[in-house]
Amino acid sequence: MVSSLEHEAVIISGTEMAKHIQKEIKQGVESWISLGNRRPHLSIILVGDNPASHTYVRNKIRAASAVDHVDERMICNGIAPEKDVDGFHIINIGRLCLDQHSLIPATASAVWEIITRTGIQTFGKNVVVAGRSKNVGMPIAMLLHTDGEHERPGGDATVTITHRYTPKEQLKIHTQLADIIIVAAGIPKLITSDMVKEGAAVIDVGINYVHDPVTGKTKLVGDVDFEAVKKKAGFITPVPGGVGPMTVAMLLKNTLLAAKKIIY
Amino acid sequence: MVSSLEHEAVIISGTEMAKHIQKEIKQGVESWISLGNRRPHLSIILVGDNPASHTYVRNKIRAASAVDHVDERMICNGIAPEKDVDGFHIINIGRLCLDQHSLIPATASAVWEIITRTGIQTFGKNVVVAGRSKNVGMPIAMLLHTDGEHERPGGDATVTITHRYTPKEQLKIHTQLADIIIVAAGIPKLITSDMVKEGAAVIDVGINYVHDPVTGKTKLVGDVDFEAVKKKAGFITPVPGGVGPMTVAMLLKNTLLAAKKIIY
Numbered sequence: 001m002v003s004s005l006e007h008e009a010v011i012i013s014g015t016e017m018a019k020h021i022q023k024e025i026k027q028g029v030e031s032w033i034s035l036g037n038r039r040p041h042l043s044i045i046l047v048g049d050n051p052a053s054h055t056y057v058r059n060k061i062r063a064a065s066a067v068d069h070v071d072e073r074m075i076c077n078g079i080a081p082e083k084d085v086d087g088f089h090i091i092n093i094g095r096l097c098l099d100q101h102s103l104i105p106a107t108a109s110a111v112w113e114i115i116t117r118t119g120i121q122t123f124g125k126n127v128v129v130a131g132r133s134k135n136v137g138m139p140i141a142m143l144l145h146t147d148g149e150h151e152r153p154g155g156d157a158t159v160t161i162t163h164r165y166t167p168k169e170q171l172k173i174h175t176q177l178a179d180i181i182i183v184a185a186g187i188p189k190l191i192t193s194d195m196v197k198e199g200a201a202v203i204d205v206g207i208n209y210v211h212d213p214v215t216g217k218t219k220l221v222g223d224v225d226f227e228a229v230k231k232k233a234g235f236i237t238p239v240p241g242g243v244g245p246m247t248v249a250m251l252l253k254n255t256l257l258a259a260k261k262i263i264y
Numbered sequence: 265m266v267s268s269l270e271h272e273a274v275i276i277s278g279t280e281m282a283k284h285i286q287k288e289i290k291q292g293v294e295s296w297i298s299l300g301n302r303r304p305h306l307s308i309i310l311v312g313d314n315p316a317s318h319t320y321v322r323n324k325i326r327a328a329s330a331v332d333h334v335d336e337r338m339i340c341n342g343i344a345p346e347k348d349v350d351g352f353h354i355i356n357i358g359r360l361c362l363d364q365h366s367l368i369p370a371t372a373s374a375v376w377e378i379i380t381r382t383g384i385q386t387f388g389k390n391v392v393v394a395g396r397s398k399n400v401g402m403p404i405a406m407l408l409h410t411d412g413e414h415e416r417p418g419g420d421a422t423v424t425i426t427h428r429y430t431p432k433e434q435l436k437i438h439t440q441l442a443d444i445i446i447v448a449a450g451i452p453k454l455i456t457s458d459m460v461k462e463g464a465a466v467i468d469v470g471i472n473y474v475h476d477p478v479t480g481k482t483k484l485v486g487d488v489d490f491e492a493v494k495k496k497a498g499f500i501t502p503v504p505g506g507v508g509p510m511t512v513a514m515l516l517k518n519t520l521l522a523a524k525k526i527i528y
Contacts, residue, residue, distance in 0.1 A: 073362065098337065126431045126490060132409060134362055140278060145396060145425045160424040161409045165388045177434075182297030201452055241286060 007100070009202070009233035012118055018245035021113070025252050032260055040259030042085065082264035083256035088135060097142055099150035101263050103254050108139035110246035111182055111203055115155070120180065120201045120235060122155035123148065128174050130191070131184035133164040136205060140182055162233075166215070171195070183223040193222045199234035205243045273466070273497035276382055278374070282509035285377070289516050296524055304523030306349065306516075347528040349518035352399060361406055363414035365527050367518050372403035374510035375467055379419075379507050384417035384465045384499060387412065394455070394487070395448035396427040400469060404446055424481055435459070447487040455488045463498035469507045 033039055059110035076084070081091040087105040095102035104112075115122060127144050141161050146154025160174045164185075175181050175195040181193050184205035196202060206223030222239030230236045237243055257263055297303055340348070345355040351369040351514050368376075379386060391408050395401035405425050410418025424438045429448075439445050439459040446506035448469035460466060470487030486503030494500045501507055521527055 040293070050420065058496070073496075090355060090358035090362065093361055094354035097357055097361045098354065100337070124431055124434075126434060137363065140403070141425075144291075145427070147396070156429045158424065158426050158430040158438070160422065161405075162422050163420075166422040167388055170388075170390060170441075174422070174424075177437060244345075257453045 009230045009236040010118075011230065012114060012235055012237045012242065014114065014227060014242040014244060014246040015236055017114065017117060018249040021246070021249040022089050022252060025256050027173055028256050028260075032256070037259070040255050042255045053148050082261065083258050085251060085258050086135075087139070087254065093134070093139075096139055096152070099146050099154060101152050103258060103263055104143070104250075105135045106247045106250040106254060107136045107184070108143055109250040109253070110142050110144050110243050111205065112155075113250065114203060114237060114243065114246055115180065115201070118201075118235060122157040122180065125157045125179035126177050126209040127155070127157040127159045127180045127182065128162060128171075128178040128220055129182045129184070130162045130166075130167065130171065130175075131186075131205070133184065135170060137161065137163070137182075140184070144180075144182075163244040185223050187223055188221050189223070191229060193225060193228040193232045196229055196232050200232075201235035202229055202233045202237070203243065204237050204239050206239060207244070221235070267462075273494045273500040274382075275494065276378055276500055276501045276506065277380065277497055278506040278508060278510040281378065281381060284512040285510070286516065286523040287511070289520055292520050292524075296520070304519050306519045309503070317341060346383045346525065347522050349515060349522050350517065351403070357398070357403075360403055360416070360432040363410050363416050363418060365416050365523060365525055366513075368407070368516040369403050370399045370449070370511045370518060371469060371507065373405055373517070375404050375469065376407050376419075376505050377514065378467060378501060378507065378510055379444065379465070382465075382499060385446065386445065387423040389421045389437070389443040390418070390445045391421040391423045391446065392435075392438050392442040393423060393446045393448070394426045394430075394435065394439075395450075395469070397426055397448065400448040401425065401427070404448070408444075408446075449487050451487055452485050453487070454487040456492060457489060457492040457496045460493055460496050462496055464496075465499035466493055466497045467507065468501050468503050470503060471508070 029040060076088040077090050079089055081089040084103055086090055087096065087103040092102045096104055098264060122144060129137050129141045141159050144155040144157045145159035148154055148156045162171050162174060163177050172195045175191065176197055178197060178200055180201045180203065181191060181196065182203045182205065186206055186208060188208045188210055193204065204222035204223055204224040208221050210221050212219040220240050226236065289518055293304060340352040341354050343353055345353040348367055351360065351367040356366045360368055369425045386408060393401050393405045405423050408419040411421035412420045414416055426435050427440060434457045439455065440461055442461060442464055444465045445455060445460065445469065447465045450472060452469055452472045452474055455466065466488055468486035468488040471504065473482050473487050474485050476483040484504050490500065490502060
């Protein structure tokens, strides 16, 4: 699951962890079917994209840009909450925020699984969540600060939520205090090594495509200055191969949970 | 609304502010009725208490203690969300957490109104919320960290959520960084003057009954060492006469909002 280099952070392989979880899910699916149940089926409603017709897509994008986020919300709420494997239905958001069992947004679930399966302690620890999006930052903050004894156990951590309007020097003060930094801001190299406490866990949710001056091509990077931070952190997730594959695994896990009607 | 003493914090009178808001609500009710509408009516469902029969109460308490918080949740969800003036229905919680218009729990609303009506800046500021309860700490943290441009505008502050498992020395580190401290922990003198940054705003949500050695009687105190902290803070709310009367005012405001069907 993890590989260690001398004087460097344990690099958590989301790819390996995801393979492990997918094996667990596969076993779960097989034993579910063996009891006479139907195979779980994931349907995807893709809004605002259609590779079949580029003109259609352009028209849809034009139409979509004329309406606000409420319509996205209407679509999320239009799905039955017990089948809402993205965890975006208002009932799932409400249940998550009340520490009840729910279908949890896959990225937040991925971060939670990475932390707990790696054995990183959260109880009474300082956590910084950089980014306050409703499908990533907010649910992560919710999972980590809440009560470990509630219906859906939380991390019992002290959680600081930062965002675009957190002054950079204040972000640094907070990250320097953090035992765990979770960054989901969409800003390459937002987290540099001077901002990280020795031995801290750094979970990188960022997905950024940047120009690589060495190869001249576009490459995928996260929000963390990986090469420098890995020399200081205790644990770090790479991009790619960290949170990304784990998010896919957790979406599949949600599909199994929904099929088995475990939550509702 | 506020009174200032030399070298001391502005003491925010929740009582005065609440009177002001109740006057606003009264005007709102009168103009609502003058348009031919029915007078707003607040019904209270009191769970687990009944002054008419003490035996009945004891039996109910015994019965209630045998069941868990899920039943309390069922009662909250049993009220129509558009009439849920406490803001505890899952739909109202979900909408609050998604920055949508909702009926907001009155205490959280009271803290928000105290801060904004006093003119205390929140944008990019450090806020500590001590206490993570679902009807107080959580919604306050939600209101303060979220986007000022969303449907239900938030405070755009950097928010740290602390709780019973935050080590005391870590709480102090965080409160010393805070421009605004909101304490809803139920612990007398949890916040002492050494924990407060010069000029910070201190909002005390605590309600504690303690023995007064001077009078020999029981008295009401908050979670803040008021006499010492007021010499260092820039703004402070007293207990009693701070958040309490404002909470009552915000419950009435929610009643008017519900009657006028403004949210739904």
